[in-house]
Amino acid sequence: MPDSALLKRTELPRPNVSESQAADILKEHYGLEGSLKELGSQQDRNFRIDTGEDRYVLKICRSEYATIELAAQNAAMRHLATLTDMVRVPAPILAAGGEDILFLTVDDEDYQVRLLTYLDGEPLTQRKFLAPPVVAGLGALTARIAVGLKDFTHPGLERELQWDLRRAGPVALHLLKAVTDQSRRDRIAKAMVTAVKRIQPLAGKLRVQPIHHDITDDNVVARPDREGRLMPDGVIDFGDLVSGWLVADLAVTCTALLHHADGDPFFILPAVRAFQERCPLNEAELKALWPLIVARAGVLVASSEQQLAIDPDNAYVQGNAAHEREIFDVATSAPFALMEAAILDAVGHGAEGFDSSVFGQLLPDIAPETVRVTDLSVMSDALVEDSWSDPQIDWKLLARAAAETGVASTRYGEYRLSYTRTLSEREPATFALHVDICLPAATPVSAPIDARVIKDGHHLILSSADISLHIDGVDCPLEDGGEIRSGEPIGVVAGVLGAIGGLRVQLCRDADLVPPLFARPAHARVWAGLCPSPSALLGCELDAPGPHSAELLDMRRRSFAKPQKNYYANPPQIERGWKEHMFDVTGRSYLDMVNNVTILGHGHPRLARAAGRQWSLLNTNSRFHYASVAEFSDRLASLAPDGLDTVFLVNSGSEAVDLALRLAWAKTGSHNIVSLLEAYHGWTVASDAVSTSIADNPRALETRPGWVHPVTAPNTYRGPFRGATSTADYVASVAKALNAIDEAGEKLAGFICECVYGNAGGIPLPPGYLAEVYGMIRARGGVCIADEVQVGYGRLGHFFWGFEQQGVVPDIITIAKGMGNGQPLGAVITSRAIADALENEGYFFSSAGGSPVSCVVGMTVLDIMRDESLQENAKNTGDYLKSRLEALGQRFPLVGAVHGMGLYLGLEFVRDRETLEPATQETAAICDRLLDLGVIMQPTGDHLNILKIKPPLCLSQDSADFFAAMLEKVLSDGW
Known part of the structure; x- marks a missing residue:
């Protein structure tokens, strides 16, 4: 049973010391002057002083606390500072008279005063979400402190402390009288009784040593890593230093993590694993861990109730009370047996098999x-x-x-x-x-x-x-x-x-x-x-076979060429889809916000029936005569502007662009092509040659062949010329390249670009840009190629083709991706004269291009787009989603801009809205966090700092709301 002095100390309010009085103490006894800010504490008064050169923390506690305990804290900080592989800790500063601890009277009250160096960094308390690496980092930090204190000795370690988990039961019983809510009091009492019963038979095997006993999200400081995550690297506030159970140090840390857990008690497991790697616990300690967490949660809630009863103006306690109740709710939501098994499993002590x-x-x-x-x-x-x-x-x-x-x-x-x-x-x-x-x-x-x-x-x-x-x-x-x-x-x-x-x-x-x-x-x-x-x-086998996702990923990496990347470092195994949703083998549903290949959505029954029927009838190549190739070609031609009446069918966007370039060469007798920087057009030799995106190819700018002439990307957001008035400057860049070709005495083959800057996140081209550029190209006998593979075919909502937004008509249109809803299908639409020019070089043939199945799929896609009003949905839902994303930009400085229209949008993240420093690492981490929340999202752009938002055109408003809400959650809670 704790002594009466301990129980009395649980009822003490904070020292009654004002900011001005703290300033006087600092000036008189430490020779320090500067700006002061009070820091939160439950039973102390802490003030940070900034002198302009250095920062310190003045700690004031009541005289009822034994001086030898304060001396032990100072000694422990000095001890830890001498060790290698150690975290940052404050350093005690002597007073002007050489005192380590001052004894002062303020307004007839006796206090003890210390000064410590201030550790730069942020606490983790206000970060609602902590990524698994951060959770593991906190566990590793706790272990490093525990290992560092193992051989530390001091008489001040033997103390009566209300937070000592060896005394949790009696302390909680004493504190419960302050809990006025009968239901909450009963819940705390029941949890404490059960926890103590599980701890008691294990207590004899729980090792005792010096422990910090308060390494929490409040008492660590963290600094951002490359992903913008706050990684803990310093420990402050040694006020609960005691000789206690080693496992209690980890229990305190894990308890603090529960208010970041979003209701999932398994959230603590990375911290447990990291602690175990540096400071192994025995089996009894591992089994005691969860009961100790529950006990700590109970004491926290009861203590806050007590402290508010005697110190109702304590803003620190008021601020912590809500998340301490959340901690208790999470701690009591899981069965003890489950969490014991989870902890043992996390460190490799899995359950024994059952006979x-x-x-x-x-x-x-x-x-x-x-x-x-x-x-x-x-x-x-x-x-x-x-x-x-x-x-x-x-x-x-x-x-x-x-x-x-x-x-x-x-x-x-x-x-x-x-x-x-x-x-x-x-x-x-x-x-x-x-x-x-x-x-x-x-x-x-x-x-x-x-x-x-x-x-x-x-x-x-x-x-x-x-x-x-x-x-x-x-x-x-x-x-x-x-x-x-x-x-x-x-x-x-x-x-x-x-x-x-x-x-x-x-x-x-x-x-x-x-x-x-x-x-x-x-x-x-x-x-x-x-x-x-x-x-x-x-007596029979009723067990379902488990997924083999890891083994399949290993197989993929062994057999599938490495340049063929997959999304995510640890991707879910996706095996099914429906509309804008995808399902992995565990039944987890993901909102697909990137799949512009499946323009109709996944698993469309009408398309499946049409493709299945045609497969059952015939599939061959387009040199045979069958109805669907004629019908589909005619239908595609009818979608294009007058004059573009001739269709080539191919099997991909890369092949379509490659063919478009060949057509330009054949028509003009030249190879010189002007293309835009930051662009992606495909992977074939020719389509890759005109691609300059360094996100897709880091060596793109240094490996272009001589016939490719990249010009400044008309990026009106982060390019050299910005805003709607930049047209003339960007046109001048094209004119400069054309003049260089002229001066070299060479002819021009053509110009290629996406009519909305897809790879840069759907940025519209400057007003009138294509009209002027197309005029200069045609004046030199060149042809104008509109790459509509990503942005065309109804995706923009407001326009079927991207070039319509610029009010121009190209000479060649390339399309693919969504036109087959995943079936290998692409097309080039051009004029008869340009198409016939290729015949001088022989005939053209694409084995899979224009097959009966592909043609039937293509026509069915167009039928469904018409019948289900998908272009209209792209406009309405896209405009709605864009407005929601723009609203996020009003709240979160990381949001630099929202590009695009319809259901081709780009959300660009920047670290600074003036310099536009790209938030590349943050964007990658945000995509990973969105996956955890059930959203598939990937970055784009040369800096990979833009979310490429191009979902199936059937995206519902509910799904748009969900995406915006999850993005808001990530930006609010962290990643």
Whole structure:
């Protein structure tokens, strides 16, 4: 039991020292003058002074605190400062008279005063989100301090401290009297009792040493790394230094992390792993960790209530009270058994396997080979179109299978697509910890183990020392609390005789736990250790095969050429899609905001039927005569301006651009092409030659062939000339290149550009730019190529073609990507005269270009775009989304500009709106954070600091809202 002095100290208010009085102390005793700012504290007064040259912290505490304890804190800071591989800590400063600790009286109150150096950096408290590397960094920092203090000795370490977790139970009991909310008081008391009960049998194996005991988000300072993340590298406030349980140091750190956890207690695990790597804990300490976190959370909430009761104006306590309640809520939301298992698993101490050979048969009258297993996974053929969104689809499919075979079962450990949630910022619980069985009603059910019978309404539990069996759907005449032997009858499957009944079966290794039916994928492995498979109960294999995403990624990296990159360092395995949503193999739904290839959206049933029908009829090359190639070519020509009446069909945008350049060469007899800097046009030799984006090719500017003449990118946001009045300056850059070609006595082949600057984030060209440039090109006999692969085909909403925004007509249009909704399909539309010029060089042929399947797909895409008004949706939803993004720019300085129109938008991030320094690292980190929140997003631009927003044109307003909300969350909470 803590002594009365300790309990009395829990009731002390802060010292009553004003800012002016603190200034007098600093001037008189330390010779320091400067600007002062009070820093928060629960029971001390802390003031930061900035002298103009240096900064210090004046710490004032009440005389009731033993001086030897303050001396121990100063000694510990000096000790840690001498060690290598150590974090930054404050340095104690002696007073003018040589004192380490001053004893002063202010307004008849006795205080103890110290001065410390101030550590630069920011606390982590106000950063709502902490990335896993930051969480791990905090755990590693705590371990480094613990290791550094291991051999430190001082008599001031032996002290009575209210925060010492060895005394958490009695301290909390004392503090609870200040908690006026009866419900909250009862919750704290219950949590504390349970936590202490779990700690007590482990206490003898918990090592004791000097510990900081307060390494929290408030008491570390952090500085930004290259990604703009605040990484902790300094520790302040040694006020809770004590000789205590080593594991308590980590417990305090993890507790503080819970108010950043967004409700997920597994959030602490990177800190646990990092601590364990530097300062290994024994098994008892690992098992005690979560109960200690719960105890710390209880003491925090109770202490805040007490402190506000005696010091209601304490803004520091007021500010912390809300997130301390959040900490307590998260700490008490998870079962102790689950978190113990998660912590052990995180450090490589996974759950031991369970011996299922002890089980008898649950359904002795059912032959195992008659059980039909129903596939409800992401890859299930039974889930057609969006049937997965039907809340009853699992039972419907199960009942259908049972009607055909007599007995059907779901699979254990299956990630069910039916439990996905679109537009969800957190992954849903999709991992099945149970099986559902459809079988004839009145089928006998027997006990597979010796157990005690527990009845909770219709829920039946057979509980033994090692395992509990949870069953729903059985008529059981047994009495609650009775005993049953393995093989004895439990009852029968509920339902009308002759009808189909349902049985739900689940195992759990913790007798005190009623487990959930589903687990979140991130928690699945730990839950699976607590809730093993019930397959042995039926004598047949009911386990779903697990995903092999890591192995497949390794296979890809072995066999797939390295230059063919994938999104993300650790990409989700995406295997299904619907409209603007994509699903990975765990059932996690992602909002697809980058996939301009699938212009209609994913899994469109009308397109699938059309393609499937044509595949069943014929697919060959365009040198055969069939209807679809003629019909599709005619339809494409009708979409182009008058005069552009001839179509080439190819299989990609790169091939389309390559062909367009060949056409220009053939028509003019020259190879000289003017292109724009910062542009991307493709990967073939010719299309790559006119591409100058250093984001796509870091050596682009130094490896262009002599026939390519790049001119200044007309980037009106960050180019050398800015704003709508920059047209003449950018046109002058083109004129300079053309004059150089003229002076060399060479002819011009043509000019190529995207009519809206796609690779730079959809920036519109300056007004009138193309009209003037096209005029100069044509005056020299050149042809004008409009690359519409990314920005055209209705994506801009306001215009079908990008060149319409400039009021011009090109000589050649290249298109691809969305026109096939993912089917390899591209096209070049030009005039008959230009097309015929190529025939002088022989015939042209693209094996896959213009195949029957591709042509049918292309026509069906156009039909669906018309029938579903997708261009209009691009305009309306795109304008709405752009307005929401522009509103973010009013709140967050990182947002430099919002480019583009329709559903081709670019959100540019800058570190400084005046210098336009690109926020490249921040943009990459924001994309990673958005993925965690269920949004697929990637950067673009030469500086990779622009979000390229080009989703399927079916994007709904709800999806636009979700994207904007998640982006706002990232910008608000951090990344």
